[in-house]
Amino acid sequence: MYTIIKRMEISASHSLKLSYQSKCENLHGHNWIITIYCRSKELNEDGMVVDFTHVKEKVMSRLDHQNLNEVLPFNTTAENIARWVCEQVPYCYRVEVQESEGNIAVYEED
Numbered sequence: 424m425y426t427i428i429k430r431m432e433i434s435a436s437h438s439l440k441l442s443y444q445s446k447c448e449n450l451h452g453h454n455w456i457i458t459i460y461c462r463s464k465e466l467n468e469d470g471m472v473v474d475f476t477h478v479k480e481k482v483m484s485r486l487d488h489q490n491l492n493e494v495l496p497f498n499t500t501a502e503n504i505a506r507w508v509c510e511q512v513p514y515c516y517r518v519e520v521q522e523s524e525g526n527i528a529v530y531e532e533d
């Protein structure tokens with residue numbers, strides 16, 4: 424089994440819709456650190472699980488310097504973003520989304 428890990432930083436804003444009062448309901452920004460794990464038993468014809476650059480493009484091109492509420496069709500919690508990223512990237516099985524130092528959400532396929 425081969426695994427690749429791609430880490431990237433994305434600057435983006437969002438606001439959350441919550442069932443309780445929170446400062447997170449106000450529009451604000453983060454430098455998100457997104458860590459993407461992909462694995463495969465076989466390598467492709469280029470000798471890769473998936474090209475690091477392609478992984479980065481799939482996520483950066485959609486999210487970097489965006490208001491996430493305008494580009495993602497769900498409440499933009501770190502958990503939901505992690506699941507969405509996992510769905511965009513081939514062979515991805517785990518994503519970590521760090522919203523700020525010490526606040527990390529992880530999505531992992533069963």
Ligand SMILES: [Zn+2]
Nearest residue numbers: 447451453522
């Ligand atoms: Zn936030």
